[in-house]
Amino acid sequence: MAEKKTWRGSFLVYTQPKVLSMIALGFSAGLPYLLIFSTLSAWLRDEGIERSVIGFFSWIGATYSIKILWSPIVDKVHLPILTRFLGQRRSWMLLAQIGIISGLCGMASVDTHTELVTIAGYAILVAFCSATQDVTIDAFRIESTVTEYQGAMAAMYVLGYRLALLVAGAGSFYIAEFFDWHTAYFVMAAAMSFGVMTTLLLNSPVENVAVSLSKSTFLNQIRDAIIHPFTDFFTRQGNFGWIILLLISIYKMSDVTMGVMANPFYLDLGFNKTDIAEISKIFGFFMTIAGAALGGVFVVRYGVMRPLLAGAIVTASTNLLFAALANTKPDLALLAAVISADNLSGGFATAVFIAYLSGLTSSSHTATQYALFSSLMTFPAQLVGGFSGIIVDHFGYINFFIYASLIGLPAIFLVVWLWHRERAYRLHL
Numbered sequence: 539m540a541e542k543k544t545w546r547g548s549f550l551v552y553t554q555p556k557v558l559s560m561i562a563l564g565f566s567a568g569l570p571y572l573l574i575f576s577t578l579s580a581w582l583r584d585e586g587i588e589r590s591v592i593g594f595f596s597w598i599g600a601t602y603s604i605k606i607l608w609s610p611i612v613d614k615v616h617l618p619i620l621t622r623f624l625g626q627r628r629s630w631m632l633l634a635q636i637g638i639i640s641g642l643c644g645m646a647s648v649d650t651h652t653e654l655v656t657i658a659g660y661a662i663l664v665a666f667c668s669a670t671q672d673v674t675i676d677a678f679r680i681e682s683t684v685t686e687y688q689g690a691m692a693a694m695y696v697l698g699y700r701l702a703l704l705v706a707g708a709g710s711f712y713i714a715e716f717f718d719w720h721t722a723y724f725v726m727a728a729a730m731s732f733g734v735m736t737t738l739l740l741n742s743p744v745e746n747v748a749v750s751l752s753k754s755t756f757l758n759q760i761r762d763a764i765i766h767p768f769t770d771f772f773t774r775q776g777n778f779g780w781i782i783l784l785l786i787s788i789y790k791m792s793d794v795t796m797g798v799m800a801n802p803f804y805l806d807l808g809f810n811k812t813d814i815a816e817i818s819k820i821f822g823f824f825m826t827i828a829g830a831a832l833g834g835v836f837v838v839r840y841g842v843m844r845p846l847l848a849g850a851i852v853t854a855s856t857n858l859l860f861a862a863l864a865n866t867k868p869d870l871a872l873l874a875a876v877i878s879a880d881n882l883s884g885g886f887a888t889a890v891f892i893a894y895l896s897g898l899t900s901s902s903h904t905a906t907q908y909a910l911f912s913s914l915m916t917f918p919a920q921l922v923g924g925f926s927g928i929i930v931d932h933f934g935y936i937n938f939f940i941y942a943s944l945i946g947l948p949a950i951f952l953v954v955w956l957w958h959r960e961r962a963y964r965l966h967l
Contacts, residue, residue, distance in 0.1 A: 564698025593927025
């Protein structure tokens, strides 16, 4: 068993250069997400689009959940010219970022009332390219350092990600308040140029897993790119692999389900866009970073399973605070308190969960296996979240938030079961 580090030694992990570099990559990954999720929901609601339609728009996020379908290509296929100069990971990052910029400009160019389907099409393009970028960044992160630092790497990734959410969230709200939503999306497209510059300036990790498919027969290519990542996982985990995949698929369900209706809830409660930007996006930002930093330290000091259980419990519990908020008059102090608790727990759980998923991958199939895990992490949650608007319309916000809390209970039970199974396994070694 590894020696448990002191608190001081645990915090010093954040001085590692490779850990700090994740801030820039997190920003590049986080910028597109809100623009096709909660910010888009707020834009559509502000334009008078029905909540049931907004709920269906959240299904666009399912694109992130099916990235496993093309992740073997990203893992193994070299891009002409780009791979020679940038390496396997950065070449795919650059291609994805160009697609994101194109999609955001498209969304900003059409009318929400007469061309709603076109907006959906551009949003799907942004989601597809953003998911592809995530595949490459995740592989880049895992290949850059040892498992012990993955919690801290995840925390710095969350910091960069949340900085991007601050820009795409609060920034978009401010621009929309003083100009309009179309201008906001054009500005966000321009902000993606930071991701392009980051990709061009980064140093690639040692790439020992991405090989040209032309070096083997067709059947070997298929086996190496598609079949081996899955057989490798179950060879290492055995039949318990199915339980692990189940946990991955439900761990974030409570959080994602609540998030679909968060901004419409704030608006319907009576807060204006400036209130939401200042409290939900800016004040909540610092709480998320604090939670993520604590998650990274807890992983270094205690391992993964104990913080993983704590993350599941607090994520489900904080949804009940929104149910209480729905039963009160608009109060900025109360809104700040609820959002603080929600973001603190969400940041903690996210950093720990990323560390857990990173530890499940093997070095020979990094991108594909992590894409499988992250796809399972989001797809069931996005599917359930798509019905959020219907639930709110029929049962109200209070019952919706209680429901969002209860669906987090299975994840808690599964973490407890896997933790006891892991401890029993170690005792028999």
